[in-house]
Amino acid sequence: MPDDDSGEPSGGSDYGMATNLSGETARVSALVGLSGLVEAGTLLEATPECLVIAGADGQIVFANHRVEELTGFRRDELIGHPLSVLLTSGLGAVEDSRFEGTCRRSSGETFPVEVHLGSIDAPEHLAVVTLRDMTELQAGRDAKFEAEAKYRALVDELPAVVYLDPVDENLDSIYVSPQVTTLIGITPDEWLTDPYAWRHHVHPEDIDRVWDEYVLAYNEHSTLNHEYRMVHEDGSVKWVLEQASTITDEHGEPWLIQGVIFDISERKKAEEQIAFLAYHDKLTGLPNRALFEEMLELAIARGRRHELGVGVVFLDLDNFKLVNDSLGHAAGDELLIQLADRLRGCTRETDLVARQGGDEFLLLLSDMERGSSALPGVDSALMVAESVVIRVHEALQEPFHLNGTEFFATASLGVSLFPQDASDGGTLLKNADAAMYQSKKRRPGGHVVFSGAGEDPLQKLSLTTRLRRAVELQHWVLHYQPIVNLSDGSMKGVEALVRWREPNGGLVPPGEFIPLAEELGLIDAIGEWVIEEFSMQDRLWRQQGLDLQISFNLSPRQLRSAQLSEKIISKLRDAGVESRNVVVELTESAAMADPDHTQQILAELHAWGLTLAIDDFGTGYSSLARLKHMPVDILKIDRVFIRDVDTDSDLSGMVRAMIQLADSLGMTPLAEGIETQGEYEFVKANGCKLAQGFLFSRPVPAAEIPALAARPLIAG
Ligand code: C2E
Numbered sequence: 157m158p159d160d161d162s163g164e165p166s167g168g169s170d171y172g173m174a175t176n177l178s179g180e181t182a183r184v185s186a187l188v189g190l191s192g193l194v195e196a197g198t199l200l201e202a203t204p205e206c207l208v209i210a211g212a213d214g215q216i217v218f219a220n221h222r223v224e225e226l227t228g229f230r231r232d233e234l235i236g237h238p239l240s241v242l243l244t245s246g247l248g249a250v251e252d253s254r255f256e257g258t259c260r261r262s263s264g265e266t267f268p269v270e271v272h273l274g275s276i277d278a279p280e281h282l283a284v285v286t287l288r289d290m291t292e293l294q295a296g297r298d299a300k301f302e303a304e305a306k307y308r309a310l311v312d313e314l315p316a317v318v319y320l321d322p323v324d325e326n327l328d329s330i331y332v333s334p335q336v337t338t339l340i341g342i343t344p345d346e347w348l349t350d351p352y353a354w355r356h357h358v359h360p361e362d363i364d365r366v367w368d369e370y371v372l373a374y375n376e377h378s379t380l381n382h383e384y385r386m387v388h389e390d391g392s393v394k395w396v397l398e399q400a401s402t403i404t405d406e407h408g409e410p411w412l413i414q415g416v417i418f419d420i421s422e423r424k425k426a427e428e429q430i431a432f433l434a435y436h437d438k439l440t441g442l443p444n445r446a447l448f449e450e451m452l453e454l455a456i457a458r459g460r461r462h463e464l465g466v467g468v469v470f471l472d473l474d475n476f477k478l479v480n481d482s483l484g485h486a487a488g489d490e491l492l493i494q495l496a497d498r499l500r501g502c503t504r505e506t507d508l509v510a511r512q513g514g515d516e517f518l519l520l521l522s523d524m525e526r527g528s529s530a531l532p533g534v535d536s537a538l539m540v541a542e543s544v545v546i547r548v549h550e551a552l553q554e555p556f557h558l559n560g561t562e563f564f565a566t567a568s569l570g571v572s573l574f575p576q577d578a579s580d581g582g583t584l585l586k587n588a589d590a591a592m593y594q595s596k597k598r599r600p601g602g603h604v605v606f607s608g609a610g611e612d613p614l615q616k617l618s619l620t621t622r623l624r625r626a627v628e629l630q631h632w633v634l635h636y637q638p639i640v641n642l643s644d645g646s647m648k649g650v651e652a653l654v655r656w657r658e659p660n661g662g663l664v665p666p667g668e669f670i671p672l673a674e675e676l677g678l679i680d681a682i683g684e685w686v687i688e689e690f691s692m693q694d695r696l697w698r699q700q701g702l703d704l705q706i707s708f709n710l711s712p713r714q715l716r717s718a719q720l721s722e723k724i725i726s727k728l729r730d731a732g733v734e735s736r737n738v739v740v741e742l743t744e745s746a747a748m749a750d751p752d753h754t755q756q757i758l759a760e761l762h763a764w765g766l767t768l769a770i771d772d773f774g775t776g777y778s779s780l781a782r783l784k785h786m787p788v789d790i791l792k793i794d795r796v797f798i799r800d801v802d803t804d805s806d807l808s809g810m811v812r813a814m815i816q817l818a819d820s821l822g823m824t825p826l827a828e829g830i831e832t833q834g835e836y837e838f839v840k841a842n843g844c845k846l847a848q849g850f851l852f853s854r855p856v857p858a859a860e861i862p863a864l865a866a867r868p869l870i871a872g
């Protein structure tokens with residue numbers, strides 16, 4: 157029995173139960189509703205009331221022992237006979253009512269009774285008739301207490317806790333059956349003297365709901381009938397079913413509240429097992445779509461109440477059919493099982509991973525904070541969703557082992573968020589599905605589309621956040637731009653240029669993130685990845701018979717990293733790359749910022765056989781004296797001088813001078829940014845040895861290099 161410490165409603169009892177519902181009717185329907193748990197008859201017998209139940213046709217289907225006592229009829233003389241055997245007058249009222257009538261005893265004599273007529277609609281229409289001997293009523297409450305004593309004797313035997321409380325909150329609790337000790341481990345006395353005994357044994361997760369239900373029953377004057385968990389003194393959790401209703405006194409005033417609490421733990425356990433089977437996918441053991449939808453509804457309800465965000469991620473494998481077709485269905489099943497495991501591993505504990513069916517999976521991200529995260533302007537729910545998506549992609553980086561073969565799976569994902577994209581579960585699911593479909597269409601494999609606003613919400617994340625994550629997950633790609641021998645148009649080598657691949661599949665050019673990466677101290681990590689990546693590429697190209705020099709860029713900040721040259725050299729050596737095939741590019745301004753230090757590093761790298769290039773030459777303020785003492789092999793003339801060099805006489809003069817300067821210092825000149833035939837012809841005619849530019853080729857993925865290297869990049 158809840159104690160109203162919330163202060164509402166105050167309606168008469170210390171637990172706020174309905175006080176003016178139609179007592180008998182409600183009680184009987186409550187009791188009849190118990191069938192299946194205990195024999196309904198047991199409880200109907202337990203009541204001190206004189207009770208008759210008739211079917212829709214007016215035939216008596218039940219009469220309790222009190223009827224026998226009152227009328228002298230044996231039950232078998234009543235059951236199957238019309239109600240009129242008992243009631244000689246007053247019948248005919250169809251609706252629930254209370255009236256005075258005449259009752260017949262088996263001896264034939266009649267006596268006045270008060271009749272309560274109630275009805276129960278389910279499972280079939282039943283009339284519930286309670287009879288009260290008017291003479292008995294005159295004896296006052298004493299009779300009631302006598303009846304109560306019998307009632308007590310009976311309920312003590314019930315496999316349930318029965319309690320009886322006065323409606324008047326000032327009176328002590330009247331009775332609780334000794335079974336309370338089995339249920340929650342306290343004595344009846346403790347129950348009767350501690351007004352909080354009940355509340356303290358209701359499971360903390362259930363108390364709010366249970367209390368709401370009490371309040372509802374009170375407000376709607378209905379019988380209480382609910383299930384919740386109680387916690388035994390020993391800590392064990394019991395599921396209970398509680399039913400309660402009011403009993404009115406002879407004036408029709410609410411008098412007592414009686415309730416029954418059944419231990420239904422066993423039934424719950426069975427139900428849970430059945431529910432598990434109905435709500436889970438047999439193959440993977442994951443929740444199925446039905447359970448997902450229910451959890452989604454709950455998550456949205458919580459999200460609404462506590463202003464939290466909810467996300468739905470729809471995942472579809474891109475190449476599942478291939479597995480089934482080539483490796484067989486058993487391998488397909490195995491893939492799904494392994495995938496389910498990985499998905500479980502990359503979500504938060506509170507998230508739900510479900511199998512939608514086939515090769516489609518659903519992730520439910522609930523209870524996410526809304527609004528901006530610690531980083532201003534970054535939606536925190538979006539950030540959580542994005543990091544889950546990135547973890548999913550990461551989880552797919554490793555091959556699956558099926559039938560002794562390795563298989564790489566890719567997936568397309570769609571994300572939809574509550575409240576920004578949809579306000580209900582159905583729409584959220586639909587949006588996530590549509591977004592997944594979009595992403596598959598755009599480019600299957602590691603692609604994500606967020607539903608909503610059209611514009612990619614990833615753009616809303618701050619660059620800083622995205623970049624940090626990219627570093628963690630190495631979301632980098634190298635493109636290679638050919639460097640051309642001007643003498644014959646052949647490919648001398650390539651420059652490795654980094655790009656950042658965002659989770660949405662877009663490539664970010666280095667100009668947009670290298671400066672920030674330097675500022676955040678992330679450049680070293682990127683630089684290391686670049687070396688590992690092109691080293692691996694070098695090996696592959698050599699296996700294909702391609703002999704190319706690979707240039708890579710060092711940023712000014714990297715020069716400050718301790719033991720830079722050792723690190724570079726050991727990485728190259730570990731990868732088996734010959735140092736003479738590697739060119740280190742350093743911008744002129746970087747080289748001149750701390751020339752002593754730079755000179756030392758360049759000397760070390762040079763000693764290991766690496767080729768050195770000064771990048772963007774002409775844009776910094778070189779001290780020629782310094783440059784002369786640096787072991788530089790290549791001078792890359794910046795593209796600001798090359799643009800229109802063939803038509804602009806100032807530029808022609810400068811570029812000619814730079815080519816001569818390089819020659820005089822023993823360096824090979826390289827013209828960057830050749831875009832036109834005129835620019836190409838000018839630099840070639842003026843003795844430049846090497847060139848690079850869109851005219852020959854843009855930077856391209858590694859896979860395109862072999863074809864480009866097969867023939868001259870430029871005619872003549
Ligand atoms: P950079 O070293 O001067 O690289 C050449 C840049 O010029 C590349 O831009 C390339 O796409 C562009 N380019 C080449 N030919 C032409 C042309 O004919 N016309 C025009 N307009 N542009 C041309 P990208 O790839 O955007 O690289 C920009 C800069 O980012 C690079 O300039 C380099 O300083 C830096 N960077 C690139 N990769 C790395 C890296 O791995 N590490 C470091 N630290 N910096 C890098």
Ligand code: CA
Nearest residue numbers: 651709741771
């Ligand atoms: Ca460069």
Ligand code: CA
Nearest residue numbers: 771772792828
């Ligand atoms: Ca350059």
